[in-house]
Amino acid sequence: MQDSGILVLFQGTNFLRLWEGLWVSLRIAVISMGLSLVLGILMGMIMTSKNKIVRFLCRVYLEIVRIMPQLVLLFLVYFGAAKHLGINLSGDVAAIIVFTFWGTAEMGDLVRSALISIPTHQYESGYGLGLTKLQVNLYIIIPQTVRRLLPSLINLLTRMIKTTSLVVLIGVIEVVKVGKQIIDASRYTTPGAALWVYGAIFIMYFLICYPFSRISAVLEKKIKD
Amino acid sequence: MDMEFIRNYYPLYVEAAKMTIVIALIGIILSLLIGLLCSMIKKLEIPVLKTIVNIYIELSRNTPLLIQLFFLYFGLPKLGIVLSSETCAIVGLTFLGGSYMAEAFRTGIDSVSDIQLESGLSLGFTRWQTFLHIVMPQAIATSIPVLCANVIFLIKETSVFSAVALADLMFVAKDLIGIYYKTDEALLMLVLSYLVLLLPVSLICTWIERRARYAGFGNTGTVSGN
């Protein structure tokens, strides 16, 4: 009964529950992104350090994030922490830790390349106008950096949102889990529910991510012109 | 750390890694083909097909692979389309990778100036021949760093295949943790497997990138004038 399958989405509070489920993942992405922003700026400054050992450690950190699948990191934190630290991390917290670990690396690398790409005469002309160091950073350097980084940041955010779909695999009750519950509950009444529920989740993710990727593309074009 | 346990169970990881490599390889090759096709359709502005390609790229880039897989594996059977775990994994990876590869090729194609296309045409090449012999060789050279990054990205994405009941590395690790509660050993082997899988690829990519950047098309010789 594919025809009536779609109705399962609108039975009771099903549709609302799906969106609430998606919000659980979105919240993880937003919190991780916020933390990554703050820590990433620090990380970026550390990465420009002249100390060879510091730079080597940063390199290793970046390489780990580049190579290890996020799901592996999630497993490490979720299962590993439970065993060694004796604490039972909830899936949400494990996810926030992993995504922040990942985001800080990417953000740090972006900040680093932005910092080294600002020509020194930008600083000099600021000082030449009689601005203090703080003012130069505040009015000249940071606005330029932010403008240039914005597309990559939004891009990172959408990737995080997409990757939060993985948290269902470490037991977080989010949109896919809710979807499964709905499918299970209507197994006999609506056998075709899976098609519509997973289809709906697919579209929901698209609706969230698409605007961000449009904004990012538009901003990127603006910077180029 | 239980070395005995590791000795006994590491073959499971080897098996899983082999399967991951095969599926990733097929998926990446198909992604490259689809990406090439899509980028050409976009550049040659073929009506209708161009719109389809645009919709595909947006859908693929703005949804998670995991959800794509769930839809393929649990959703499609309700329409009577039943795919095996392996097929799902390959189709899903290709659906995702095709759009990423298409965007990589497009960046390369955009970097080739229009005058190159016109020179080809004025020598009597058809549009298609111009594309094949003149635009694409240059475009691919420019795209290589992004293509490499995509390859690494796609191999990493294979880690979600356990969700469609494929006995991959994650699946094995989760199983060992669940059955024997050998968390450390299982996770260690998991991390090592991905290191063995991805570190060489990452190194090769860095090497290719460097070569593509420094040694392209007679760059090492003497430069005179202009």
Next chain:
Amino acid sequence: MKNEKEILKVEHLVKSYDKGDPILKDFSFMMNKGEVVVIVGPSGCGKSTFLRCMNMLEPIDSGKIIFKGRPINREGKNAHEIRQKIGMVFQSYDLFPHKSILGNILLAPLKVQKRDKKEAEQEAEQLLDRVGLLDKKDAYPRQLSGGQKQRVAIVRALIMHPEILLLDEITAALDPEMVREVLQVVLELAKDGMTMLIVTHEMEFARAVADRVLFLDQGEIIEEGHPADFFAKPETERAKQFLNTFHYEAIDAQA
């Protein structure tokens, strides 16, 4: 005129970009085999656009372009076959950066005309020798100077045995000292009887190479004539003014 056979004819050509004002207004023109026609005029007068239309690189609004008695059209199925007979060299040295010099020259003969590799290679080497670049055959474009690249671009067009050669300001992007080596090649081609339609800013060269000069301004042919007459005593006020600007430039250069 060396040969009375008509090769290219344009009837009432109108061309505009993006529905703006027409850049070519009701343009009519004819040239014969073996003739060298030079088009001069101020920037933006439409001379490059005209040349691009002749090679079907631009869509036209209305009018007809007739090559060897048959109308040609860029949407036509045989457009690429006709283009083989119309050679073109552009202002920017548009060599293919991923191919060696020989590779650049051989690409079209081998892939388009499916010629024998050995024979084509032999001809390529002859032509390279003629423009003094045989020793560069295995180099890549970025290893060559602008003037050398432009000479290779000419060879690349010549090996296709075009019946007419279109040259679009081929020296405009070159350093002054390289202009000469390129123009020398074109002068020799003219001596050999190559049919050429040339857009240039080099007035001395135009005078030396042309059988006929067209003066274009604002999309129209203002004056047409033998180079000796045109450069010595132009008939129209606009042509006079145009030539005067070059006169002053020459004085400036001496000062």
